[in-house]
Amino acid sequence: MPVITLTIDDELVSARAGQSILEACREHGIKIPTLCNLDGLSARGGCRLCLVEVAGNPRLLPACTTEALENMVVTTHNEKIDRYRRMILELTFAERNHTCAVCVSNQHCELQTLAAELGMDHVRYDYLNPELGLDTSHARYGVDHNRCVLCLRCVRVCDEVEGAHTWDVKGRGIESRVITDLNRPWGDSESCTECGKCVEVCPTGALFDKGSAVAEMKKEASFLRRILDGREKNEWRR
Amino acid sequence: MNPTSLLKQAEEEQQRQQQLNLRVFLCYSTPCIAAGAEQVKTALESLIKEKQLNTELEIVATGCMGPCSRGPLLRIKPAEGEEQTYEKVTPEQAREILLHSIEQRPVETEALPADLPFFARQTRIVLSNNGEIDPEKIEHCIARGAYSALAHVLHEMSPEEVCNEIKNSGLRGRGGGGYPAGVKWNLVRKSPADRKYVVANGDEGDPGAYMDRTIMESDPHRVLEGMAIAGYAVGAEQGYIYVRGEYPLAAARLVKAIKAAERRGLLGSRVLGSNFNFRIDLRVGAGAFVCGEETALMTSIMGRRGQPVPRPPYPAQSGLWGYPTLINNVESFANVAPIMEKGADWFASFGTDKSKGTKVFALCGEVVNSGLIEVPMGISLRDIVFEIGGGLPDGGKFKAAQTGGPSGGCIPAEFLDTPVDYESLKELGSIMGSGGLIVMNETSCMPDVAKFFMEFCLDESCGKCVSCRVGTVEMYELLKRITDGSAMLTDLEILEELCELVQETSLCGLGMTAPNPVLNTLKYYRDEYLAHIENKSCPAGVCQLDQIPLMKLPEHAAERAVFKEER
Amino acid sequence: MTAQAMPSVPAEQSQQLRFQLIDKSLKKFQYQQDALIEVLHAAQETFGHLDEEILDYVSRQLKLPPSWVYGVATFYNFFTLDPQGEHICVVCMGTACYVKGAGEIVTKLEREFSVKDGDTTEDGQLTLMTARCLGNCSLAPMLTLDGEVLGKESAESTIAAIHTKATLTAAAKEKNA
Numbered sequence: 005m006p007v008i009t010l011t012i013d014d015e016l017v018s019a020r021a022g023q024s025i026l027e028a029c030r031e032h033g034i035k036i037p038t039l040c041n042l043d044g045l046s047a048r049g050g051c052r053l054c055l056v057e058v059a060g061n062p063r064l065l066p067a068c069t070t071e072a073l074e075n076m077v078v079t080t081h082n083e084k085i086d087r088y089r090r091m092i093l094e095l096t097f098a099e100r101n102h103t104c105a106v107c108v109s110n111q112h113c114e115l116q117t118l119a120a121e122l123g124m125d126h127v128r129y130d131y132l133n134p135e136l137g138l139d140t141s142h143a144r145y146g147v148d149h150n151r152c153v154l155c156l157r158c159v160r161v162c163d164e165v166e167g168a169h170t171w172d173v174k175g176r177g178i179e180s181r182v183i184t185d186l187n188r189p190w191g192d193s194e195s196c197t198e199c200g201k202c203v204e205v206c207p208t209g210a211l212f213d214k215g216s217a218v219a220e221m222k223k224e225a226s227f228l229r230r231i232l233d234g235r236e237k238n239e240w241r242r
Numbered sequence: 243m244n245p246t247s248l249l250k251q252a253e254e255e256q257q258r259q260q261q262l263n264l265r266v267f268l269c270y271s272t273p274c275i276a277a278g279a280e281q282v283k284t285a286l287e288s289l290i291k292e293k294q295l296n297t298e299l300e301i302v303a304t305g306c307m308g309p310c311s312r313g314p315l316l317r318i319k320p321a322e323g324e325e326q327t328y329e330k331v332t333p334e335q336a337r338e339i340l341l342h343s344i345e346q347r348p349v350e351t352e353a354l355p356a357d358l359p360f361f362a363r364q365t366r367i368v369l370s371n372n373g374e375i376d377p378e379k380i381e382h383c384i385a386r387g388a389y390s391a392l393a394h395v396l397h398e399m400s401p402e403e404v405c406n407e408i409k410n411s412g413l414r415g416r417g418g419g420g421y422p423a424g425v426k427w428n429l430v431r432k433s434p435a436d437r438k439y440v441v442a443n444g445d446e447g448d449p450g451a452y453m454d455r456t457i458m459e460s461d462p463h464r465v466l467e468g469m470a471i472a473g474y475a476v477g478a479e480q481g482y483i484y485v486r487g488e489y490p491l492a493a494a495r496l497v498k499a500i501k502a503a504e505r506r507g508l509l510g511s512r513v514l515g516s517n518f519n520f521r522i523d524l525r526v527g528a529g530a531f532v533c534g535e536e537t538a539l540m541t542s543i544m545g546r547r548g549q550p551v552p553r554p555p556y557p558a559q560s561g562l563w564g565y566p567t568l569i570n571n572v573e574s575f576a577n578v579a580p581i582m583e584k585g586a587d588w589f590a591s592f593g594t595d596k597s598k599g600t601k602v603f604a605l606c607g608e609v610v611n612s613g614l615i616e617v618p619m620g621i622s623l624r625d626i627v628f629e630i631g632g633g634l635p636d637g638g639k640f641k642a643a644q645t646g647g648p649s650g651g652c653i654p655a656e657f658l659d660t661p662v663d664y665e666s667l668k669e670l671g672s673i674m675g676s677g678g679l680i681v682m683n684e685t686s687c688m689p690d691v692a693k694f695f696m697e698f699c700l701d702e703s704c705g706k707c708v709s710c711r712v713g714t715v716e717m718y719e720l721l722k723r724i725t726d727g728s729a730m731l732t733d734l735e736i737l738e739e740l741c742e743l744v745q746e747t748s749l750c751g752l753g754m755t756a757p758n759p760v761l762n763t764l765k766y767y768r769d770e771y772l773a774h775i776e777n778k779s780c781p782a783g784v785c786q787l788d789q790i791p792l793m794k795l796p797e798h799a800a801e802r803a804v805f806k807e808e809r
Numbered sequence: 810m811t812a813q814a815m816p817s818v819p820a821e822q823s824q825q826l827r828f829q830l831i832d833k834s835l836k837k838f839q840y841q842q843d844a845l846i847e848v849l850h851a852a853q854e855t856f857g858h859l860d861e862e863i864l865d866y867v868s869r870q871l872k873l874p875p876s877w878v879y880g881v882a883t884f885y886n887f888f889t890l891d892p893q894g895e896h897i898c899v900v901c902m903g904t905a906c907y908v909k910g911a912g913e914i915v916t917k918l919e920r921e922f923s924v925k926d927g928d929t930t931e932d933g934q935l936t937l938m939t940a941r942c943l944g945n946c947s948l949a950p951m952l953t954l955d956g957e958v959l960g961k962e963s964a965e966s967t968i969a970a971i972h973t974k975a976t977l978t979a980a981a982k983e984k985n986a
Binding site for chain 2: 048049050051052055063064065066069070071088091092095096098099128129130132153154173175176177178179180
Binding site: 272273275276277310311446447448449450451452455486487488489525526527528529530531542543544545546547548604606607608612613644647678680682686691694695698701702704 | 884903958
């Protein structure tokens with residue numbers, strides 16, 4: 005595969021043609037905050053946290069959906085980008101009811117970790133406090149819309165990896181919600197295979213194992229890369 | 243049909259029309275129908291039946307004539323003598339006008355002066371057939387030269403020549419962006435692929451804009467011809483017109499027009515006897531403003547949630563089903579046939595250095611003559627509002643002209659002499675947009691207008707990216723505070739910073755431009771915002787400022803700090 | 810519309826006929842999944858709204874995941890999952906109508922008929938909706954009542970028009986009975 009060279013944060017790095025800026029950064033240990041992105045799933049470009057500056061481009065570009073090109077000059081951190089990332093996190097926190105102290109994912113939450121890492125310590129915008137429910141109709145899992153950040157990892161993993169497409173989104177804009185089947189209780193879903201991948205990839209406490217108490221829900225998404233490599237690179241030969 | 247038979251049919255129809263003593267044109271577009279055009283038509287038809295006049299004259303139910311606020315409009319065109327236009331016609335007046343015109347007696351109803359600035363100041367290229375044809379009769383269109391440009395292109399020009407002609411004409415995208423059409427056409431033409439598509443964007447979502455609706459309703463064949471020429475130029479055999487769901491009449495007329503054109507071999511296989519095949523299918527939107535954005539529109543054509551996808555890749559490289567796709571606005575396509583017919587130089591003789599040709603505007607709001615107008619680029623705003631529009635009614639004072647819908651801004655009175663073109667409007671912090679132009683008087687409150695557009699954007703946000711999904715709601719909340727009296731000066735700072743964020747970090751055009759109405763009104767009417775916040779007063783008298791500021795975090799935090807120190 | 814055209818057909822049979830109308834649209838688009846929006850348009854036109862049974866039917870016929878179909882149906886304003894009222898009043902809230910007082914019309918209609926924007930009255934008589942510009946700006950403020958365009962309206966004239974409509978329908982019903 006042809007190799008290209010580009011500059012990221014004043015350093016020359018190499019990447020494979022076709023890789024995204026984010027992938028190139030990760031391979032070289034350059035950290036870019038992400039929320040909707042997950043290794044193994046299609047890139048979405050929705051959370052806007054991985055925005056980077058590309059010289060010659062007037063707009064900030066999402067590192068996850070932008071292809072790394074020869075001679076590109078990329079800046080992943082500066083005062084403006086960091087400030088924007090904090091503001092985007094503020095918006096994300098203001099959108100739903102993220103009450104860490106009573107959340108099953110407290111201390112194991114990607115959103116919480118990002119806030120700590122990026123130094124977002126208060127929200128200046130109005131909390132929208134939407135009235136959202138909890139669906140615990142499923143025998144093993146629950147969904148708490150109060151914690152959902154609409155990263156749609158659950159939708160993508162269910163469609164792209166499990167192939168069930170149980171999840172999708174209803175409504176639009178601020179009214180968007182993840183749904184199962186025809187917006188029926190998860191427990192009644194005909195298509196759900198109960199595989200639990202959606203729960204493991206969810207970055208917050210929105211999807212959880214039933215019976216978890218505060219701070220008990222730990223998730224591990226790295227299984228995804230492993231099973232995908234096994235499948236796509238044919239590593240698991242019989 | 244081949245070019246010769248097309249010409250023959252045009253001549254036959256022209257002869258038939260010339261043999262009539264009288265042609266009666268009745269504007270039969272939605273505003274005129276709402277004003278009573280249907281009753282006028284019935285009255286005229288019964289008169290014709292009564293007096294058995296059907297051999298001497300015909301009634302043509304035309305598309306929009308323009309001055310919609312003066313409807314129903316009736317135009318009489320005798321075989322000899324001057325044509326006359328009458329406004330606000332009642333069925334009784336219509337009878338009188340027709341009867342007296344036939345008997346060559348003086349008509350009592352007063353006609354509109356022939357030199358009315360509303361008509362005299364316009365230059366009609368796109369709208370040249372409006373009011374002259376029955377859009378449901380393809381013969382009428384052919385008699386006025388429809389499809390002759392397509393015939394010429396297919397038999398005399400190479401695709402490359404067509405693209406270059408468009409490039410030389412200087413035509414820019416009429417949907418608002420103003421991207422040079424010729425450049426786009428060439429990009430798609432050069433994209434290697436075994437399949438390509440042409441898409442006409444008729445998802446005219448800007449509130450206060452109805453240019454595309456009128457073009458599709460009043461002269462559908464002009465759009466189809468433009469698309470077919472584009473198809474030949476870029477190498478596409480399939481086209482789609484995406485029409486807004488709110489426009490059922492436009493959709494119905496397009497379906498009819500496509501069928502009529504296919505039946506005559508003007509679309510379909512071996513168009514006009516050439517080797518070129520081109521099919522056009524209609525797609526009806528289902529009510530989502532974001533689908534005006536080109537990538538969202540394409541996902542919607544493919545039957546999905548109309549959410550945009552990041553560019554690049556651009557549609558010219560990878561569009562519908564991953565194939566190169568040429569996507570232009572309906573009005574852009576409507577300019578194509580005249581350019582091919584009369585040449586790039588002719589087209590480029592209209593307009594300014596960088597913005598060529600004409601632009602159709604929907605002029606409405608607080609203006610005497612509201613309606614649809616087509617003016618050369620570079621005309622001053624003053625001429626549009628005060629000459630063509632006839633100024634503001636009831637002695638109202640001009641406060642602002644809103645262009646570009648929720649992506650644009652308000653242009654204050656001091657810039658009335660600015661030429662209307664892509665660059666000048668952008669400099670003023672607004673945009674040309676698709677062509678809605680709303681005149682506002684002193685009773686419009688600018689923070690309230692900004693709030694109105696923000697509510698629109700939050701409602702129409704697709705929800706894919708955080709900046710737009712949550713940002714528009716938070717901006718709206720802040721504007722609501724400003725207009726209800728509960729805002730403090732810090733809120734204004736937060737609002738401005740948030741505007742900048744949403745502008746710079748949103749995924750698609752909707753989010754990127756959503757803060758424009760706020761930033762633009764803050765630029766020109768900051769005093770009004772300050773009056774709301776500091777004096778709790780609305781200069782325009784629109785807002786009820788009966789709320790008080792909430793306890794704010796900074797003060798709260800400061801209080802706590804003091805408390806700590808004391809301990 | 811279809812229901813009115815076939816008054817004597819029993820309910821079950823007419824339901825079947827309606828599904829046949831969806832089938833017609835499905836066939837027209839050769840069961841292509843990309844035609845989902847067209848099929849939903851046809852379904853909504855036939856049934857007046859899209860309930861779970863219809864969405865499930867469409868998702869099975871087009872072989873699309875149910876959540877996908879539901880997602881598309883709720884993304885677009887045109888599709889409604891709840892039954893509509895006998896009369897539908899859509900007030901245009903475009904810029905031109907807004908600056909000419911459309912907001913006031915909506916507020917007064919909401920008060921007069923005790924119904925919220927987007928909802929149907931309890932007796933199922935009236936559905937009140939707002940639209941983002943219906944493209945008849947020269948008639949501002951304008952609205953449509955059962956599809957008919959009414960221009961240069963005031964709150965009072967609209968209320969009167971709705972009452973007239975309701976009275977006419979009631980009278981027609983009585984006559985039929």
